[in-house]
Amino acid sequence: MAEILVIGAGMVGVSTALALQERGHAVTLADRRAPGQETSHGNAGVIQAEAAEPYPMPRAPLDLLRHALGQRNDVTWSLSGIASMAPALWRYWRASAPDRHARVGAVYARLTSRATDDHAPLIAASGSENLVARQGIALVFRNAAKFDQECRNAAHLAGAYGVRSRVYSGSEWRREEPALQSDPAGAIHFPDSWSVSDPGALTLAYAALFEQRGGRIVIADAETLKRTASGWSIEGPEGVISGAAAVLCLGPWTGVALRRFGLRIPMVLKRGYHAHYDAPLTFRRPFLDTDNGVVLASMRAGLRMTTGAALVPPDTPANPAQLARGERGVSDLVTLGPRITGSEWFGTRPCLPGMLPMVGAVPGQSGLWVNFGHGHQGFTLGPTTAALLAEAMDGAGDALHAALAPAAQV
Structure with a gap:
């Protein structure tokens, strides 16, 4: 079991925290705002199977x-x-x-x-x-x-x-x-x-479920994410929070965050x-x-x-x-x-210009992962790509994982 930091508390980030938690990891979910306050609140509220x-x-x-x-x-x-x-x-x-x-x-x-x-x-x-x-x-x-x-x-x-x-x-x-x-x-x-009659409320309900199952949610800014000798850390309200790995689920701000670590994503x-x-x-x-x-x-x-x-x-x-x-x-x-x-x-x-979400390990940055780029379908696909990311972080891999991996899209 590893301590994992999930940065971003929209539908994708909350779902990622839940999927990792379900696989036995200790997870801290961090965002500068409360869960579900950005695009996960403002969408059309449809889980688009079509x-x-x-x-x-x-x-x-x-x-x-x-x-x-x-x-x-x-x-x-x-x-x-x-x-x-x-x-x-x-x-x-x-x-x-x-x-x-x-x-x-x-x-x-x-x-x-x-x-x-x-x-x-x-x-x-x-x-x-x-x-x-x-x-x-x-x-x-x-x-x-x-x-x-x-x-x-x-x-x-x-x-x-x-x-x-x-x-x-x-x-x-x-x-x-x-x-x-x-x-x-x-x-x-x-x-x-x-x-869904209130998409922000559904995201909040998922976040409450994560907390009920023992997860931790903190207010923190992604700009404080740093590499450490043993993994990654972020500045929380009560000090530094460390983890063996970090997952960026920041939606449109993920590209900005990745520039700090040498990766440019159009x-x-x-x-x-x-x-x-x-x-x-x-x-x-x-x-x-x-x-x-x-x-x-x-x-x-x-x-x-x-x-x-x-x-x-x-x-x-x-x-x-x-x-x-x-x-x-x-x-x-x-x-x-x-x-x-x-x-x-x-x-x-x-x-993302290739129209697929980016889900997997960031090349050249050990322990740094991403789950973002869902376009119009973050609310729809949050739990799905979360499950795929959790599988990948635990060592699984098949053709679908490979197609979504950052290494295949950058």
Whole structure:
């Protein structure tokens, strides 16, 4: 049994601490804030079993032109953001070529296919069943041509990975979701995904479970992480905390932390926003409004709208234009109600250009490990990559571990 420091207390870090604890290790979980206060709080709250393939960069010239001209709301950008991420975006472009994306999807699907199974025991043990609904997720379309295209993609996901889905006409879907105020062109329902009415609360519940099982949670800054003669240490509130190994689970800040130890990781940092609305009606399940690039989900705090990606530098001031545009765009389908004062939030998704999370030992740094780079799926894949990392730290290894290892991706 080793003492291990896990740095970062989002869904990925909390899950990592639990997985290592379950294998008999003594674990200290450290973060500058309480668990679940960053992106694990602000996401759409979906455990996406249907997301068998990661999101590629658009490559069709017309799609790129529409994004460049600001005609799409799912991805926005600034010149400074594009410039600062240019090397990572170039690698992302290359990795999104159809043949490369297919190879990545074959690995990625092995993760998402087990996501709900890996969450299930933690949901039960943490007493969080009241937060979880098993009604799936839907894609809703106004554009008939896009609907037909995505129906073909749903058939591809079913054939390649066994992802179940059902196609609905607009009127059929409105009967499924009577809170809609008009008929869309159609909808695709993926029934095997789960949704969470308060994703931050679920992360906190997992953290409480970790403490109940004997784990320690401390407030500490990752900048104080240091190598020692016997391993690694971090400055806690009551002094130095030492461990034989350390795991960085800092999401978008992991790349910054790794620079201190000689490793540069190109990243595509996708900012996302959310707000809550006092909607008069609730929905049975979350859905992506494909025309407006926003996910709508009924949560404990109200109807949450979560945006797509804004490619901007991390220190850029908040600009919730995607929320405002989404509000206007969904008004024909949904009665949002007033935006709840103070509910606006933004955070950053940690995306690696190769589209796979990085899970394993940091090259050239004995005892230093990472679990990050989940892009849009950190909430979904936290327990899954945590289990894989814990296996690797205990000496296991197979083709999946090798594909996710930092040595294979840097």
